[in-house]
Amino acid sequence: MTDLAFAHTEATRLPEDQRRAILADPGFGNHFTDHMVSIEWTKEAGWHNASVVPYGPIQMDPASSVLHYGQEIFEGLKAYRRPDGSIVTFRPDANAKRMNESARRLALPELPEELFVQAIRELVRVDADWVPTSPDQSLYIRPFMIADENFLGVRSAHRARFMVIASPAGPYFTGGVKPVSIWLSQDLSRAGRGGTGAAKCGGNYAASLLPQDEAARNGCQQVLFTDSATEDTIDELGGMNLFLVRADGTLVTPRLNGNILDGITRKSLIQLAKDRGHAVEEREITVSEWREGAADGSIVEAFACGTAAVITPIGRLKSADFTIDFGDRAPGPLTMSLREELTGIQFGTTEDRFGWLDVA
Numbered sequence: 001m002t003d004l005a006f007a008h009t010e011a012t013r014l015p016e017d018q019r020r021a022i023l024a025d026p027g028f029g030n031h032f033t034d035h036m037v038s039i040e041w042t043k044e045a046g047w048h049n050a051s052v053v054p055y056g057p058i059q060m061d062p063a064s065s066v067l068h069y070g071q072e073i074f075e076g077l078k079a080y081r082r083p084d085g086s087i088v089t090f091r092p093d094a095n096a097k098r099m100n101e102s103a104r105r106l107a108l109p110e111l112p113e114e115l116f117v118q119a120i121r122e123l124v125r126v127d128a129d130w131v132p133t134s135p136d137q138s139l140y141i142r143p144f145m146i147a148d149e150n151f152l153g154v155r156s157a158h159r160a161r162f163m164v165i166a167s168p169a170g171p172y173f174t175g176g177v178k179p180v181s182i183w184l185s186q187d188l189s190r191a192g193r194g195g196t197g198a199a200k201c202g203g204n205y206a207a208s209l210l211p212q213d214e215a216a217r218n219g220c221q222q223v224l225f226t227d228s229a230t231e232d233t234i235d236e237l238g239g240m241n242l243f244l245v246r247a248d249g250t251l252v253t254p255r256l257n258g259n260i261l262d263g264i265t266r267k268s269l270i271q272l273a274k275d276r277g278h279a280v281e282e283r284e285i286t287v288s289e290w291r292e293g294a295a296d297g298s299i300v301e302a303f304a305c306g307t308a309a310v311i312t313p314i315g316r317l318k319s320a321d322f323t324i325d326f327g328d329r330a331p332g333p334l335t336m337s338l339r340e341e342l343t344g345i346q347f348g349t350t351e352d353r354f355g356w357l358d359v360a
Ligand code: PLP
Pocket: 076, 236, 237, 238, 239, 240, 241, 261, 262, 263, 264, 265, 266, 305, 306, 307, 308
């Protein structure tokens, strides 16, 4: 599809007082804006019917392939309101690229990157009133793609649909920037060699839900997954990447090993830290190394990062066998200063020196 014209059908908008009430305390992922984007794809016709339509239920045949074989991928990014009232999104081109990598792994069609970015802009513009104005709040944007051919044979579908919805969002973890506790999943994995770990597909999250429930029962907010072969090499958290900070200021994060998501927050923090002169090691790192480093004082901070989580300090690592508290469970200084710099760029109070922002 070369024509980027989107057909628009205006929604009946939620009354302003109700929207304002939601924006006063949106939580995360509970409320949705007035519109959504839909673009259809068939093997014969390619991408077509790009439209912005009222947000609402979609009709789906019970035999739709996504319902049976999970052929689905998604993305997550945010729109921020700057002090001058303008609205920007953060690195949407990186999400477009990553969605296409996920599409290749899930045998779904690739969407032209400029069409992805255009779709985000169309939705943010039409629902601009939903972009919060308070600090720490943003509009979380969820692009996704589903296979919706109606048949039960197991093969990649010949029909798909790309959609974008948006949801005003406060902090993912409630209680301010408070260190979270992480549960080490020992028997249950989310990814294995050659699997879909590096793709952002619903199936990975389905696999993470039982360990996530186990984490919650143990007072933890996220699950730490290790490589299923070693059960010691760290992959990532259920919905975030992981960084450790050494006493000499070196940042250490698991390398992209095929099991983990190539996080856009991760990528951005590596660049910000290197730009400040910090060494950044992308390498294999084990739970044993983390435990020993925390005990002997060579690892001084740990944090989770992702679009939803931003940067969240980690205060405790817990498993069926041990509980380790880091420092006095207070947020680390480097963690907090990287968080400040990143959010400063996103909210337009710090110069966007890498050209990461897209004006909607
Ligand atoms: N890892 C997983 C499994 C995720 O779901 C996410 C969130 O999108 C991330 C890492 C962080 O990625 P990003 O920084 O692009 O949001």
